[in-house]
Amino acid sequence: xxxxxxxxxxxxxxSNKVYEDxxxxxxxxxxxMAPVHVVIIPKEHxxxxxxxxxxxxxxxxxxxxxxxxxxxxxxxxxxxRIVNNCKEDGGQTVLHLHFHLLGGKKLNTQLA
Ligand code: 5GP
Ligand code: ZN
Numbered sequence: 001x002x003x004x005x006x007x008x009x010x011x012x013x014x015s016n017k018v019y020e021d022x023x024x025x026x027x028x029x030x031x032x033m034a035p036v037h038v039v040i041i042p043k044e045h046x047x048x049x050x051x052x053x054x055x056x057x058x059x060x061x062x063x064x065x066x067x068x069x070x071x072x073x074x075x076x077x078x079x080x081r082i083v084n085n086c087k088e089d090g091g092q093t094v095l096h097l098h099f100h101l102l103g104g105k106k107l108n109t110q111l112a
Contacts (some may be wrong), residue, residue: 005094014079019073024041024063039100074103078103082099084097
């Protein structure tokens with residue numbers, strides 16, 4: 001499958017990893033939008049939030065259960081933002097479900 005993030009999972013494309021387990025991977029974004037900008041992805045290819053369902057959404061709970069640990073590794077004790085862009089209108093450019101973890105400064109509050 002021609003998916004950039006699947007290639008990062010398989011190691012075909014290198015990444016600067018922050019956290020990995022059997023279900024998920026977190027790595028630094030190649031063009032950070034904040035002093036800390038990490039992308040968290042499931043290892044299972046799910047294209048986007050719009051394709052989540054009862055069968056595949058447990059991994060989202062797993063990602064969120066690990067966010068405090070990942071945030072701690074990144075010294076984000078003062079807080080952070082989690083963002084998901086979904087499909088074209090949401091600004092998603094890589095069609096493999098991912099959550100942006102942003103922090104390291106006081107982020108502006110504009111959401112859209
Ligand atoms: P999206 O716009 O789909 O929500 O987020 C995709 C993110 O992936 C972008 O923030 C972009 O900078 C990041 N990205 C794209 N290609 C690469 C890459 O090859 N390596 C890494 N580490 N991040 C990437
Ligand atoms: Zn993929």
